[in-house]
Amino acid sequence: MKIGLYFGSFNPIHIGHLVIANHIAEHSDLNQVWFVVTPHNPFKNKRSLLDNYQRLEMVYRATKDYNKLKPSDIEFSLPQPNYTINTLTYLQEKYPDYEFALIMGEDNLKSFHKWKNYELILENHDLYVYPRISKGDIETQFHNHNKVHFIDAPNMELSSTFIRKSIKAGKNVRPMLPEFVWEYLDEMNFYK
Numbered sequence: 001m002k003i004g005l006y007f008g009s010f011n012p013i014h015i016g017h018l019v020i021a022n023h024i025a026e027h028s029d030l031n032q033v034w035f036v037v038t039p040h041n042p043f044k045n046k047r048s049l050l051d052n053y054q055r056l057e058m059v060y061r062a063t064k065d066y067n068k069l070k071p072s073d074i075e076f077s078l079p080q081p082n083y084t085i086n087t088l089t090y091l092q093e094k095y096p097d098y099e100f101a102l103i104m105g106e107d108n109l110k111s112f113h114k115w116k117n118y119e120l121i122l123e124n125h126d127l128y129v130y131p132r133i134s135k136g137d138i139e140t141q142f143h144n145h146n147k148v149h150f151i152d153a154p155n156m157e158l159s160s161t162f163i164r165k166s167i168k169a170g171k172n173v174r175p176m177l178p179e180f181v182w183e184y185l186d187e188m189n190f191y192k
């Protein structure tokens with residue numbers, strides 16, 4: 001079984017995330033995509049984050065009707081900030097028969113050389129990289145790397161930051177979120 005891990009804060013999960021994950025689950029050799037909800041991204045400030053379980057709940061609601069997409073709380077019990085290498089080591093021990101690959105946008109590949117032990121990640125895992133409009137260049141070491149696979153996927157330029165700011169300003173964000181997520185968010189008065 002080959003699993004694609006899609007790491008993120010998902011604060012909140014939006015249709016940009018869902019479209020990518022579903023596209024990759026349907027059009028690659030991956031059997032499932034797991035949305036790994038990260039309690040604390042080492043590169044991001046924790047202040048604007050909703051509680052872990054509320055972000056997990058939104059991912060659960062967004063994916064419950066897709067049998068190849070699963071929410072994962074695996075990082076909740078691991079030391080913070082969450083370095084991806086630690087999570088991969090833990091997952092590989094817990095599921096020795098599964099093969100784990102990483103899914104990321106081109107924006108993340110541009111800073112991938114700053115991730116903890118990124119060479120070790122690449123030794124043991126494939127990276128599936130989808131197009132994303134962003135500044136900067138991809139390091140040459142990743143251009144023809146046998147573990148880095150550039151794949152095609154629909155491009156939707158949305159961000160959770162834009163959604164949070166829009167909600168705060170009283171704007172309607174409903175079409176940018178999976179319907180079950182919008183209902184939950186609205187009911188809970190998140191980001192207001």
Ligand SMILES: Nc1ncnc2c1ncn2[C@@H]1O[C@H](COP(=O)(O)OP(=O)(O)OP(=O)(O)O)[C@@H](O)[C@H]1O
Binds near residue numbers: 008
């Ligand atoms: N619109 C999008 N289309 C495709 N991938 C996206 C999109 N938005 C974010 N991603 C990717 O999804 C993963 C998780 O993203 P994250 O939860 O940080 O969302 P975000 O929208 O970038 O959040 P924020 O605006 O809070 O920084 C990252 O790999 C990120 O590059």
Ligand SMILES: O=C(O)c1ccc[n+]([C@@H]2O[C@H](COP(=O)([O-])O)[C@@H](O)[C@H]2O)c1
Binds near residue numbers: 038083085
């Ligand atoms: O392991 C690292 O050094 C590392 C550094 C930056 C980011 N990450 C992971 O990458 C994921 C996506 O990053 P971001 O910035 O797009 O939200 C995030 O959830 C982190 O788990 C991991």
